[in-house]
Amino acid sequence: MGVFSFKGGVHPPYNKDLTNSKSIVPANLPKELVIPMSQHIGAPCEPTVAVGDNVKEGQLIGKSTSFVSAPIHSPTSGKVKKIEERLHPLSKKVLSVVIEPDGENEKVYMEPLGDDPAKIDAEKILERVKEAGIVGMGGATFPTHIKFSPPKDKPIDTLILNGCECEPYLTADHRIMLERGNDVVLGARMIAKVLKVKRIIIAIENNKPDAIEELKSLSSPYDIEVVATATKYPQGAEKMLIKALLDREVPSGGLPMDVGVVVSNVGTSAAVCEAVRDGKPLIERVVTVTGNAVKKPGNFLSKIGIPIASLVEQAGGVEGNLGKIIMGGPMMGISQPSMDVPIMKGSSGILLLQKEDYMTLDFRACIKCSFCVRVCPVHLLPSTLSIIGEAKKWELAEKYGVNDCIECGSCAYVCPSKRPIVHFIKTTKAKLREIKAMEKK
Ligand code: SF4
Ligand code: SF4
Incomplete structure (x- = not known):
């Protein structure tokens, strides 16, 4: 079978x-865990505990009655020290539950449902995914139980497990596939049962031949295809993956379910497996701590709520002249003003760059070279969108499809004028949302 790819993208x-051969090691617990009540797309949770309460690992500490939300559980046993606003990775303060671990690791998980998808009701698996607070762990953080409940008029025929991990530097998914491949495959079979799909494809970029081999071997008793995709950014974006593997195009403004597909990250699949088989809610995740400003880059199994500073310390501390702290990868990650922010359900990596690793040139006018147009994977005109954004002509941007931008950053990466194209696009999208909300009012 050939290697699947898409038109556009960058290398x-x-x-x-730095980290792809580093096994996952459990991170030590710091003095306090800071668990934000907003870690997902949708309504934030309200704390269900009070200051002074003793909590156990896996205990519910936050929930919401809104449809689009995901409950939050205590990552360890200990005492609730504070409930207050704390710095959040999206650079604002968010209500957070602060827990002081007691080192006892007392657990209150849910009842295990078994490890044979054939013997578990699809509804029970779906309910468990919801109760466990699982969200898209590739960074999207959309509540997974909603993604797995498409409306009846959107029949799904294919589940794609996304193991591309196309963001530079990150290797958390790579290590999960190598070290927890059984969980990934079992999770995929559980998700397929919920979606009632026969076809499961696991897609992995061809720069991870060991993971491809491992998952091929683990999948061989089942009807699961493991395919290699080209190593190209943003190969792991849902729309690119669907086009590359199935030659189906998600319509403008649409979702994968519009073309009969659900895409789920391999880490999410492993989390589904743990929630169903072991009754374990989503309280920890694998995080790559990397970059030239980290002494000993590695992959850590981190409890949700561990501050970045603690993980960096466990990775040997800062090396050289620290310039930038990024949560996520260099292309789509979010720059952090401090290392006080905690690991959340969607935090796949912490990237520390030395000052010499990146340029901070002032941007210049567009020279109409069209480099950005050639690499845009969704065939937009990034140059035009950046000019429109700079001129604040918000409504005009809508006509140029600004809402179809997947914010991959490929355009900004190739721009010789160093134009902050994604920044202009994000600002335009936010303004358009504001305008729509005002109109509704
Ligand atoms: S316009 Fe959007 S989708 Fe196109 S390359 Fe730029 S960031 Fe990516
Ligand atoms: S790459 Fe930069 S300079 Fe070239 S057309 Fe696009 S925005 Fe303009």
Whole structure:
């Protein structure tokens, strides 16, 4: 079978060799865990505990009655020290439950449902995914139980497990596939049962041949296809993956379910497996701590709520002249003003760059070279969108399809004028949302 790909995209330096051979190690618990009540797309949770309460690992500590939300559980046993606003990775303060671990690791997980998808009701699996607070762990953080409940008029025929991990530097998914491949495959079979799909495809970029081999071997008793995709950014974006594997195009403004597909990250699949088989809610995740400003880059199994500073310390501390702290990868990650922010359900990596690793040139006018147009994977005109955004002509941007932008950053990466195209696009989208909300009012 050939290697699947898509039109457009870029080839940034991948720098995955800093951590791709580093096994996952459990991170030590710091003095306090800070668990934000908003870690997902949708309504934030309200705390269900009070200051002074003793909590156990897996205990519910936050929930919401809104449809689009995901409950939050205590990552360890200990005492609730404070409930207050704390710094959040999206650079604002958010109500957070602060827990002081007691080192006892007392657990209150849900009842295990078994490890044979054939013997578990699809509804029970779906309910468990909801109760466990699982969200898209590739960074999207959309509540998974909603993604797995498409409306009846959108029949799904294919589940794609996304193991591309196309962001440079990040290797958390790579290590999960190598070290927890059984969980990934079992999770995929559980998700397929919920969606009632026969076809499961696991897609992995061809720069991870060991993971491809491992998952091929683990999948062989089942009807699961494991395919290699080209190593190209943003191969792991849902729309690119669907086009590359199935030659189906998600319509403008649409979702994968509009073309009969659900895409789920491999880490999410492993979390589904744990929730169903072991009754374990989503309280920890694998995080790559990397970059040239980290002494000993590695992959850590981190409880939700561990501050970045603690993980960096466990990775040997800062090396050299620290310039930038990014949560996520260099292309789509979010720059952090401090290392006080905690790991959340969607935090796949912490990237620390030395000052010399990146340029901070002022941007210049567009020279109409069209480099950005050639790499845009969704065939937009990034140059035009950046000019419109700079001129604040918000409504005009809508006509140029600004809402179809997947914010991959490929355009900004190739721009010789160093134009902050994604920043202009994000601002335009936010303004358009504001305008729509005002109109509704
Ligand atoms: S316009 Fe959007 S989708 Fe196109 S390359 Fe730029 S960030 Fe990616
Ligand atoms: S790459 Fe930069 S300079 Fe070239 S057309 Fe696009 S926005 Fe303009």
